Amino acid sequence: MNSRKLYNRISVLREERGISRKELADRIGVNFQTVGYLEREEYNPSLDLAFRICEYFGLPIEMVFSTEPMKPLSQEILEQRKKMGG
Amino acid sequence: MSAINRKIWVLINYISLGMLLFAFYSGELAERSAMVYAAIAFAFIIGLISFIMVHIRTGLWKMVHSKVDKLDERQIQVTHGALRHSYSIFTILALVILLIIALAGGYDDANLIMIFASLLYLAHTLPSSVLAWTEKVV
Numbered sequence: 608m609n610s611r612k613l614y615n616r617i618s619v620l621r622e623e624r625g626i627s628r629k630e631l632a633d634r635i636g637v638n639f640q641t642v643g644y645l646e647r648e649e650y651n652p653s654l655d656l657a658f659r660i661c662e663y664f665g666l667p668i669e670m671v672f673s674t675e676p677m678k679p680l681s682q683e684i685l686e687q688r689k690k691m692g693g
Numbered sequence: 694m695s696a697i698n699r700k701i702w703v704l705i706n707y708i709s710l711g712m713l714l715f716a717f718y719s720g721e722l723a724e725r726s727a728m729v730y731a732a733i734a735f736a737f738i739i740g741l742i743s744f745i746m747v748h749i750r751t752g753l754w755k756m757v758h759s760k761v762d763k764l765d766e767r768q769i770q771v772t773h774g775a776l777r778h779s780y781s782i783f784t785i786l787a788l789v790i791l792l793i794i795a796l797a798g799g800y801d802d803a804n805l806i807m808i809f810a811s812l813l814y815l816a817h818t819l820p821s822s823v824l825a826w827t828e829k830v831v
Binding site for chain 2: 638640656
């Protein structure tokens with residue numbers, strides 16, 4: 608069975624926090640090359656790893672992973688505000 | 694090391710193995726001259742250098758031979774895939790080589806030992822060669 612491609616914001620979130628791939632890899636318990644593969648969206652993480660990444664960034668899973676290409680965070684926040692009537 | 698360089702080193706590694714076998718075989722047919730010994734030594738050195746470049750410097754040898762609990766989920770996945778491919782490649786190659794030996798004949802014990810030693814080398818190095826060939830970044 609071919610699994611769907613997963614899109615993510617790992618690269619943006621990591622750069623926002625100013626940490627290296629190696630540091631992130633150590634925190635989530637994978638090899639630093641695996642972080643590269645995740646950032647390039649060439650590897651779909653397991654549910655466990657996806658949750659570990661989200662827990663590290665302190666964000667809900669839908670903010671980090673998606674089955675559709677991800678919009679820039681600023682656009683997403685703007686849309687959320689519009690939905691909330693702000 | 695770039696993906697293309699890794700592929701070139703994989704090819705050099707197996708070509709040198711072929712050269713080693715050929716030099717050994719021709720040495721058995723003819724007199725073992727200094728030229729044959731030089732060819733064997735040359736093939737061995739090239740094989741050793743390419744082995745270090747493909748398997749050791751890339752860390753792929755360590756990855757393939759690591760215990761599962763030392764690898765992350767992606768590494769386990771790609772290692773499993775490489776082992777599966779290697780098994781198929783090795784089985785086909787071994788069958789073809791055995792068939793050639795059976796049909797052609799004329800191989801003495803020393804040559805047969807070299808051929809089987811090469812097959813063992815192949816079996817042991819194929820998984821990391823497959824990874825060196827298929828992985829985008831190592």
